[in-house]
Amino acid sequence: MFGSNLQTKREAGDALALADRVKAGEVRALSRVITLLESQSPDGIAILRLLASDLRRAAVIGITGYPGAGKSTLVAQLVAAYRSLDMKVGVLAVDISSPVTGGALLGDRIRMQEHTLDRGVYIRSMATRGHHGGLAQATSDATLVLEAAGYEVILIETIGVGQNEVDVVDVAHTVVAVVAPGFGDDVQAMKAGLLEVAPIVVVNKGDLAGADSTLRDLREWYPTVLRTVATTGEGIPELVAAIAEHQRLRDLQGSPDQ
Ligand SMILES: Nc1nc2c(ncn2[C@@H]2O[C@H](COP(=O)(O)OP(=O)(O)OP(=O)(O)O)[C@@H](O)[C@H]2O)c(=O)[nH]1
Ligand SMILES: [Mg+2]
DSSP states (O other): OHHHHHHHHHHHHHHHHHHHHHHTTOHHHHHHHHHHHHTTOHHHHHHHHHHHTTOOOOEEEEEEESTTSSHHHHHHHHHHHHHHTTOOEEEEEESOOOTTTOSHHHHHHHHHGGGTTOTTEEEEEEOOTTOTTHHHHHHHHHHHHHHHTTOSEEEEEEEOSTTHHHHHHHHOSEEEEEEOTTOTHHHHHHHHTHHHHOSEEEEOOTTSTTHHHHHHHHHTTOSOEEEOBTTTTBTHHHHHHHHHHHHHHHHHHTOTTO
C-alpha cells in the first residue's frame, strides 16, 4: 500500500512537471501531452486539469470545407499573416487523409514546410481513428494545451463533410467555410449544412473560371463571402480582417462558452 502511494505521488509529480514544461512553451512537452490526450489517457486528463487553471485567450479558427478546396494552402497563408503580426500560431490538421485527394497528409506537410523551422509555429496532425466524438474531444483538448503553451492563434483544418462540421463548430470561435468554384452540387448541399454554421464563407481558387458565378450565388445567401487565391495570397488580408471582426462581435456578445 505504501508502495502504491509512492507511485501515485511520483506520477502526480511527473504530471506537474509536464504541465510546467507545457506552460513554458516547450514543444516536446506539448506534443507528448496531445498524444496522451489522443489516446484518452488518464495522465493526459490529469495534466489538462493542471493546465486549465492557467489559460490565456487564444483565437481559435476553424477552416473547413470539401476535400481539395484549398484549405491547407489557405491555412499556410493565414499562418504567414499571423506570424507577420508576431503572433504565435498553432495548427491542428484534423482528418487530413482525405480519400478524394489522396496522400493529402504529405501535401499538407509540403505546403506547410516553410513554417516548420519557425519556432513561433506549431503544426500537428490529429489522429481521429474513425470514431466520431473522440475527434471533437481530442481537438478541443489539444486547443487548450496550445492555449496554455502561449499560442495566440489556433487554426484547425478539417474536412467539412458529414458530422465533422459539427465538431469544428463546437471547438472553434470562428468557422470559415471554404468552397472552390465548380463544386456545383456540393455547394448546394453545403448550404443546408456547413455554410449555415460558418459566419465567413470563402470562395477559394478565385483565379479559376466560375469563381464569379459561385461568388454571386453565395452572396445572395450569406453576408460575408470573400474571394481568395490561396496559391498567391490574394484576399488573405480581407480574410484576416473578417475573422478579426467576427471575433470582435463575438467578444462583445460575451459568448458564454469561453
Ligand atoms: N488555382 C488554384 N489552385 C489552388 C488554390 N488554392 C489551392 N490550390 C490547389 O488546390 C490543390 C488542393 O489544395 P489543398 O490546400 O491541399 O486543399 P485542401 O482543401 O487542404 O485538401 P484536403 O486536405 O485534401 O481536403 C493543390 O494543388 C493547391 O495547390 C487557388 O487559390 N487557386
Ligand atoms: Mg488539406
